[in-house]
Amino acid sequence: MRIKRLAVAALLVLALVAVAACGGTAKNTGTQTASESGSEQGQGGKVIKVGLVTDVGGLDDHGFNELAYKGLQKAAQDLGVQVNVVQSKQQSDYIPNLTNFANQGYDLVIAVGFLMTDAVHQVAPQFPNTKFGIIDVDYNSVVTDSGQDANADKSKYANVAGTIFKTEQCGYLAGVLAGLVEKNNALPGLQGKNTVGVVGGIAIPPVDSYIAGFQQGVKAVNPDAKVLLEYANAFDNPQGGKEIALAEYAQGADIVFQVAGGTGLGVIDAAKEKHLYAIGVDADQNYLGPDNVITSAMKGVDTATYQLIKAVVDGTFKAGDFTFDLANGGVGLGVFAKSVPQDIIDQVNQAAEDIKAGKIQISAQVQK
Amino acid sequence: MTSTRATAVLVPVLSVLLSFLVGGVIVVISGHDPLAAYVALLQGAFGSVFNLANTLTVAVPLMLAGLGVAFTFRAGLFNIGAEGQYWLGSIAAAWVGYAVHGLPVWVHLPLALLAGTLAGALWAALIPGVLKAWTGAHEVITTMMMSYIAINLARYLIEGGPMMAPGYTPQSPAVLPTATLPALVPGTQLSWGLVLAVLAAVAVWFVLYRTTFGFEVRAAGLNGRAARYAGMNVARIIVLAMFVSGALAGLAGAVQTLGVNHRLFDAFNAGYGYTAIVVALLGKNNPWGVLAAAVLFGALNAGASAMQMQAGVPAHLVDVVQGMIIFFIAVDGIIRSVLRRTRKEAAQA
Amino acid sequence: MDVVLELKGITKRFPGVVANDRVDLDLRRGEIHAVLGENGAGKSTIMKIVSGLYSPDEGTILLEGRPVRFAGPREAITAGIGMVHQHFMLIPVMTVAENIVLGREPARGLALDVRRAREDVRQLSARYGLEIDPDRLVGELSVGLQQRVEILKAFYRGANILILDEPTAMLTPQEARELFRIMRELARSGVSIFFISHKLDEVMEVADRVSVMRQGRRVATLPAAETSPEQLAELMVGRSVLLRVERGEHRPGExxxxxxxxxxxxxxxxxxxxxxxxxxxxxxxxxxxxxxxxxxxxxxxxxxxxxxxxxxxxxxxxxxxxxxxxxxxxxxxVAYIPPDRQAEGLVLDLTVAENLALKDYYRAPLARRGLIDVKRLAERARALVVEYDVRPANPAAVARTLSGGNQQKVILGREVSSxxxxxxxxxxxxxxxxxxxxxxxxxxxxxxxxxxxxxxxxxxxxxxxxxxxxxxxxxxxxxxxxxxxxxxxxxxxxxxxxxxxxxxxxxxxxxxxxxxxxxxxxx
Missing domain, CATH: 3.40.50.300 (P-loop containing nucleotide triphosphate hydrolases)
Structure with a gap:
């Protein structure tokens, strides 16, 4: 019967694939062993392998993952490291993906984002010879699993580095910009109430540090200015973000700083609708509204990724935190809107120099 | 007889092979080596104990939820809300897992599993099941709606709600060690949930083919009118079938929470409850078929990373293959008719 | 009377069965020729060969003395052979006229020439005495009238040979009587009709000649006037059949x-x-x-x-x-045999054994405390399929694969054995x-x-x-x-x-x- 022939054919195909698979396994184990023995010999002259594991946002998230990948590619070009990236499709992929890189003898495995804290906490102690870096999470959070495992043994995490962004610094610069614009009535269409606003995502430290810097920056140049602050209590609610922004504009705010992830996209929408202004966050968001997004307070995830890799190449990688600030280019402002006067930009740049020089101290505590 | 049974196995197998073929063409078009990609995929899925464990880790929730969906299919119901039942099970298991203190493991763990199972069961039976049985409200609509409610409930609970752990990560506290499903293979995420899933498949088979309730489910599912004429209480069968189905999906959530995630957190994009529908269809609603289909999907998932790492093929290609499988299942009438034709030709030749 | 259609040695095989085995059959002009046989005797197959749906493995078809070979129903209808199927192929939301002209629409440019279609249908129904309102929606018509539309469809396509496949199966007795009147009139006007049936009285009432088929072969062709229902039944079944079962004395109790x-x-x-x-x-x-x-x-x-x-x-x-x-x-x-055995009496995709247990599966001896005793269930089914002569006598066969009669025997066995x-x-x-x-x-x-x-x-x-x-x-x-x-x-x-x-x-x-x-x- 024909059906039997078909069944046999199907089985044959399966068998062929299986044979191919076995062959592949054998071959690959070979290269794997080689690289492992290589890494034992130390890093001198040996090509360093770096693996990047994205969170579920994927490589094209217009945010952390994409920036981290940018830093990874730059490192591949400039530093001659061998890089590889794997995108996590779901939460339970984090541990296997990290483990896979470690198993294959990668020297550095970089995890992107706080969602992976728990995974790094679990995987890192199992691979003492592999270095792990995590983006936007501090070392202590990895060791204690965000405070859940308070008694964790730090010595098991000698191969882990966290990254901290001094976002209060770029928040401060954004504040200086906003304060000066208000003071000098420097942009078209301002309402003249000397008021700016902030829309926060959720009141958590990485959000609040931006906001604290912003508040201090405004006050430093424009002590009478009023700074409105409202949290959306969500990172994924653009409609809610838009409503809050519209309310703040109605109260006289001319510039609204969004520190709210996806929610913040609604803030930019509101700015365009009202022909007023917004300040972007994390990445350069000027392209979302070239006339309305006057600048962006950026977290240099690409820089941080690059620096982590460079530290491994240079042999300076050590447990603890890598701190990123204005001085090392880990935080900063993005593109300015064309309408922002040059003298204001100059004053913002001056403030940046003062921060780098240690002349200005900024707190990460929000004034509520 | 034998030929219908052969068809029952051959059709899903051909669906899968065809989807791999189409996927391979896409790999070629995207400028990669399809053989290398599939070798990497297979190796990443089955190439080592660790990889196999990864495959099975993903397969476990799909097995359990898939069995649940298959059970309602058998009863002639289309429970597409396994996702919601899964989350209810996760919520209940996580809560019992971290909030109940001072129990020995042999009480705490079963209690947490039971809580998840029961939560999923009631979520499916009380509203969609009862509504269908008494008012005829279509379960596709009600289970779907209940899914949204469950997902958003879970989201609320961990995003500033009462189950959010201290700190700012949207997640619940970790379940206590006494409520943790231990690892089956040390150093991997594969827990004893696998054993539970296989036992569940045996139980589903036994219920379907060896109990009066299973007999009623199969009869009512194939011909509800004849079942009613034969004196069966079809309303009762509907509610109970939904209960069993929800219980399995809820157990899937509990197993995932207690064995893999160890807490409730934002993992809503995994969508095990939705993939479970495809798993049930591919497995032809047969318990063993469901196990096999779940392993296939687990392998696709686990192998995707390897395919990406070793062959440089984007992981999303696996989504394409999965989509193709769904497509070929949906059009399995085509495959059937091709089989029929070749068979007829063979007969005439 | 001259022969319009002649079949010689037609053989058609399907996997596992010979549906038609060297069948000879002829149809005369203006004749109603009944093809009688039990379900599965091969009468539908031979008619599907005549109407071009199947091609024969062996044998020849002579139309007006010339050999023909049809590649499909379209060629058969072009040659003047129209078939009216048991299940109609009509579009309920379209009018009678639209249904009749569908596929051969009189067109005006790209549009359907509605007026001409209506006129054509009116003429056609007048010529053949098939009264019908061309503007009614088919979905609103009774089954009998829908059948009339099917017949008109065949004539519209130029049929002079009509094949009616179990035409009375869906009709009320009154509608059937009306159909027979129409058939006789058509025959008088020169239309030749093959009439497929398994009902003896119908055949006796309307046919000129009767061909009886059994197990793929034509076993006899007789003038209707020279045969009897008893003889036909015997030819069909292959043994003598009591058409009237003797009823014993009526002795009513409580x-x-x-x-x-x-x-x-x-x-x-x-x-x-x-x-x-x-x-x-x-x-x-x-x-x-x-x-x-x-x-x-x-x-x-x-x-x-x-x-x-x-x-x-x-x-x-x-x-x-x-x-x-x-x-x-x-x-x-109380036992109940429902009228629709496929929709109400059986679960077609369960086995014969399971269908036999459909009512008492839940209680002893078949089940105890919710568990089914599979062995007992199979044993009882084995006994019942023998006692009720279910063929094949295989309790594991899926009910769908059984013939209608055997399906009914399963129901009968289940209900009577209780x-x-x-x-x-x-x-x-x-x-x-x-x-x-x-x-x-x-x-x-x-x-x-x-x-x-x-x-x-x-x-x-x-x-x-x-x-x-x-x-x-x-x-x-x-x-x-x-x-x-x-x-x-x-x-x-x-x-x-x-x-x-x-x-x-x-x-x-x-x-x-x-x-x-x-x-x-x-x-």
Whole structure:
């Protein structure tokens, strides 16, 4: 019967694939062993392998993952490291993906984002010879699993580095910009109430540090200015973000700083609708509204990724935190809107120099 | 007889092979080596104990939820809300897992599993099941709606709600060690949930083919009118079938929470409850078929990373293959008719 | 008479079966040629070959003496051969005219020339005496009229040979009679007709010649006038068949079923029931006659527990069982053979064994504490398929693969083997061939003789007349008469079925059974 022939054919195909698979396994184990023995010999002259594991946002998230990948590619070009990236499709992929890189003898495995804290906490102690870096999470959070495992043994995490962004610094610069614009009535269409606003995502430290810097920056140049602050209590609610922004504009705010992830996209929408202004966050968001997004307070995830890799190449990688600030280019402002006067930009740049020089101290505590 | 049974196995197998073929063409078009990609995929899925464990880790929730969906299919119901039942099970298991203190493991763990199972069961039976049985409200609509409610409930609970752990990560506290499903293979995420899933498949088979309730489910599912004429209480069968189905999906959530995630957190994009529908269809609603289909999907998932790492093929290609499988299942009438034709030709030749 | 179509040595094989084995058949001009055979005898296959749906493996087809070979139905219709299938191929939302011209539309530019289509159809129906309103929507037509549309469709495409595949299967007796009149007129006007059937009386009534098929072969061709139903039945089945099963003496016992003042309003597409009262006694068959849709089925379903009555009582052995569930009634000894065996009587995708257990799967000896004893279930099924002559005698066969007659035997086996006090049989022989009908009839009579009460509802008046000891006639939801068998003539019952009670003497009291011949007229 024909059906039997078909069944046999199907089985044959399966068998062929299986044979191919076995062959592949054998071959690959070979290269794997080689690289492992290589890494034992130390890093001198040996090509360093770096693996990047994205969170579920994927490589094209217009945010952390994409920036981290940018830093990874730059490192591949400039530093001659061998890089590889794997995108996590779901939460339970984090541990296997990290483990896979470690198993294959990668020297550095970089995890992107706080969602992976728990995974790094679990995987890192199992691979003492592999270095792990995590983006936007501090070392202590990895060791204690965000405070859940308070008694964790730090010595098991000698191969882990966290990254901290001094976002209060770029928040401060954004504040200086906003304060000066208000003071000098420097942009078209301002309402003249000397008021700016902030829309926060959720009141958590990485959000609040931006906001604290912003508040201090405004006050430093424009002590009478009023700074409105409202949290959306969500990172994924653009409609809610838009409503809050519209309310703040109605109260006289001319510039609204969004520190709210996806929610913040609604803030930019509101700015365009009202022909007023917004300040972007994390990445350069000027392209979302070239006339309305006057600048962006950026977290240099690409820089941080690059620096982590460079530290491994240079042999300076050590447990603890890598701190990123204005001085090392880990935080900063993005593109300015064309309408922002040059003298204001100059004053913002001056403030940046003062921060780098240690002349200005900024707190990460929000004034509520 | 034998030929219908052969068809029952051959059709899903051909669906899968065809989807791999189409996927391979896409790999070629995207400028990669399809053989290398599939070798990497297979190796990443089955190439080592660790990889196999990864495959099975993903397969476990799909097995359990898939069995649940298959059970309602058998009863002639289309429970597409396994996702919601899964989350209810996760919520209940996580809560019992971290909030109940001072129990020995042999009480705490079963209690947490039971809580998840029961939560999923009631979520499916009380509203969609009862509504269908008494008012005829279509379960596709009600289970779907209940899914949204469950997902958003879970989201609320961990995003500033009462189950959010201290700190700012949207997640619940970790379940206590006494409520943790231990690892089956040390150093991997594969827990004893696998054993539970296989036992569940045996139980589903036994219920379907060896109990009066299973007999009623199969009869009512194939011909509800004849079942009613034969004196069966079809309303009762509907509610109970939904209960069993929800219980399995809820157990899937509990197993995932207690064995893999160890807490409730934002993992809503995994969508095990939705993939479970495809798993049930591919497995032809047969318990063993469901196990096999779940392993296939687990392998696709686990192998995707390897395919990406070793062959440089984007992981999303696996989504394409999965989509193709769904497509070929949906059009399995085509495959059937091709089989029929070749068979007829063979007969005439 | 000259031969228009001749089949010579047609053989058609399917995997595992020879559907047609060297079949010779000829059709004369203006003749109605019946092709008679049991289900699966190969009569449909040979007609599908004639109409181009199948191509023969061997043999030749001569049309007007010339050999032809059809690659498809389109070529057959071009050659003048039109087939009207048992299941119509009409589009309900289109008008009669549109359906008829579909595929060969008279066009004006790209648009359908509606006026011409309508005119064509009108001429056609006038020429063949097939009256029909071309502008009605097909979905609104009765089954008989839809069939007329199918026939007109064939003529519109130039058919002069017509193949009617079981044309009366879906028709009421009145519609069937009308169809036969039309067939005779068509034949007179020169149309040649192949008439496929398995019903002897139809064939005797309308055919000029009869070819009998059995197991893929043509076993005989006889002029209808020179044969008898008995001879045809024997040819069909291959053994002598009793068309009228002998009924033993009527010895009624205690009343088993007593219905009093039963009523139910029309709703959900179901006919109304009004004030129905009667009894069925042990050891008798009570026949329920009526034209379809006069409430027989609703009455039967109320008695089987499937519909709830609004008024009245049902007693079983003196116990009030009104409104009890099918399961409760089953446990009290009520068995039910539903009219639609595929939709209601069987779960087609379960096995024969499972279907045999469909009612008592839950209790000893088949199950204990919720667990099914698979071995017992199979053992009992093995015994039953032998006892009820189910073929193939394989309890593991899926019910769908069985022929209609064997499916009915499964139901019969299930219901009768439960030793019921009351068997309700609704159209138990619908669609069956003579051999299976005989089997069912014997079993019903055997059950009656064993002392059970049997309520037989049937649309086949002959069946009721030959089996029932007493006959109740339903008309518009009422039981208009209850007659004893010996006074129930075909004419009298037929008249009552059409509501012509005015002619009958008015009875005074109720239609309580046992009161003998009593025709009840109600306001």
């Amino acid at each position: 009343p088993v079923l007593a219905v009093e003042g039963l009523g139910r309003a029309a709703r959900g597409g179901r006919a109304a029931l009004a004030d129905i009262s009667f009894e069925v006694r042990a050891g008798e068959i009570f026949g329920l006659a009526g034209v379809e849709g006069n409430g027989q089925q609703e009455l039967v379903e109320v008695l089987a527990g499937l519909l709830k009555p609004d008024r009245g009582t049902v007693r079983l052995g003196g116990v009030d069982v009104t409104g009890r569930s099918p399961r409760q009634l089953f446990e009290m000894g 030793s019921p006090r009351l068997l309700i049989a609704a159209q138990p022989t619908r669609g069956l061939d003579v051999g299976a009908i005989e089997f069912v009839h014997r079993r019903l009579l055997a059950l009656r003789d064993s002392g059970a009460a049997v309520l037989l509802s049937s649309l086949e008046l002959d069946e009721i007349l030959s089996l029932a000891d007493r006959i109740g006639v339903m008309y518009k939801g009422r039981l208009v008469a209850v007659l004893d068998a010996d006074e129930a003539t075909r004419e009298r019952v037929g008249l009552l079925m059409t509501g012509a009670t005015a002619a009958a003497p008015a009875g005074a009291g109720t239609a309580a059974a046992g009161a003998g011949a009593e025709e009840v007229r109600r306001p």
